[in-house]
Amino acid sequence: MKKHQGLDFWPILATASLLIKISGSIPLRPVLTGPDKAYLNSRVAFRCIAPDSPPPVTYELLKDSDVLVGRDIDPIGGQSVAFFLKVSAASDGSYHCRATAGGNTGVSNSIQLSVVTPASNTRVTSDPFPPVAYEGSRLVLSCDVQTGSHLSYTWLFNKKEVTSSALAFFHLAGNKLVMESVTPEHAGDYSCMAWSMVKDIRRFSGSQEVQVTIKVYVSKPRISFFIFKEGDSYRGNVTCWSSRGSPPVNFSLLVDDKEVGSITATDSLAAWFQVAVVPGLDMGVARCRVKSELQELISEPVNLEVVPVGGDVKVEVEHLYTAESKLAAARLSCHVSRGTFPYFSWLLNDTILPMSHEDSHIQTTLPHFALADQRRTLVLTKLSPEESGYYRCRARDQYDDSGPWVESAAELVQVTEVFLTTIEVITVAFCCFLLLALAAGSACVYKMFDHNQAHAHISPAKSEALPLSELTSGKLTDKSSTDCDVLN
Template structure:
């Protein structure tokens, strides 16, 4: 007989026994058993690596590096590497180990990685830089808000951020009183190392002057403060002077722009009307000149016709007066030819 256990884990570890019995006529004739101890080891998981800074005495710091695997049957051997160099190792009956490494602030000291080994498998953590930058200014604080149905400010989000710092510690103050993690009208949300956020519900309790302070989490003997910011419901719902100035400036600009457009349009129409008047005058002058030319032509034609008529009348009158003389000369010529 074969017994198979699939997907074994450390929970399947223990003592296993096999019993064989021979039955005949409902009577046990022979019974045999055997026992074996089986240990199932969980494979170690990929370890996580992190470190905190310890201040031992003035200007002397060290990094406490933590390596931890969430799974794996102990004992586990943890090894710490800086680049390719082995720094130290330890074998313990737990899935977490700590190492202490000398540290110099504001100086890059290499990259660290953990190795976890419980005999069946070896796993490596990610690389992390061994560098700690002290907190430095300036510290900037700003906010944004949520608007309710009546367009009144109902909620605020204040943000605090230092210019630099690897392990900053943020603290919020209202009227120079320290605000803890949570209160009746506020809630602190730390987002290290980037920034810290203070959530506020706008009301009478939240009115006052806010500021934040940032220090190194491993040395809070000195801190850098932001400038104060006074906030209350009336101030938040009042239109800022800059907004009023911008709106008023835009309105004046539009009025001036419309006035300029109207003036330009009036000048353009005046020029168009002047052009049309000049063109009409030129057309009238041309028509008048054409009428003058045609009348002069007609007068000249009448003069020519009159002259021609007078000449014809004159010629007619001359020919009638001389007709007897011509007749006489004709008869004289005929007589001469006969004689």
């Protein structure tokens, strides 16, 4: 009996041994965890564990193919092993771990580690350089760093971040800020930040501000001139200017196509030249020429001939009406037959009107008026009987305060309390005529109708007794028809 029990124990022992051998043949499946990015010179840790492995377990951290980085042993099993690494430029690569236990070996997953170099020495460069461009041209700013990897870029325009809402104004391409067709609104101060991020840690490097200048093309120059008296002689002052453009620009004065002066305007778009002028004499044809880096333009000509004021002077009166055909104002214009620089003055009933309401020392009875077109036009802005009277204008040379005046004849402007306009008079007259015509027409129609009714009641016998000669001789007349014919 005991011998039989001993024989039964050996199969159990053989089965257990077989199970041990089978379990030892199960492959190891280690798992590697660790960062995929790390800053240069930082310290990182890779951890490797092979679950359900019999102890002891030997772990090896390998880089790329078979470069051994470190080895460690888990003597009790089920524990992870950490490999600490100081990140250098050579640390960039693929890492995996290898686990060995009970004569079996397994290889883990791979982790690609990228070494991130923080940005340093950031600056803004431009194309073209220096960052000066004419409107409509292309300008590109670059955010350059001396060292750095895995970088993102942020641009600032006049200390405000360039956001997606401004991308119609700018175009971002990598580290570049592109302006395809610049306008004066692109001018200002630009800076950039180059930055990188690992987990929640951001490191950045900012540049200095760079000023971008946008130049505007110069418009066609214009020319004007006036003269002034200097002792017993006269001098002409010619002005050359452009309405838009970016200084500095050079202005030249040409008289009969010969340059007589040149000025470089650095802070404005205008220049002034003095020329000799004699009233009554033709001193030639003047033009202005403007030059910039890319342009050369010439103005329209102006004749340097000063004609003294003289000849006939007259006043034209124009009445101004509202939409309801009510008289609202009156405009008086002064016309002089000749004179290059006339100076105008107005008189009401031989009293000089002030040239401005501030001339309080000049007494006038005209409280509502305005002057326009260099005092050539007098506007009576409010009409009342006070504005009635005789108006005259006079003119003299603007450049000679002591010169003689030429005067117009007086024009009467009559304003009454009850004033019917010409349109109103015509309207009333037309309405009266129309009513009269309607009344006359109605009377004729009534008489013709009454006459027809009378003929309808004549007996046939009486009609037959009427001699034929009388019917044809025209003695029988229709009184009502004759009256209508006369009326008509």
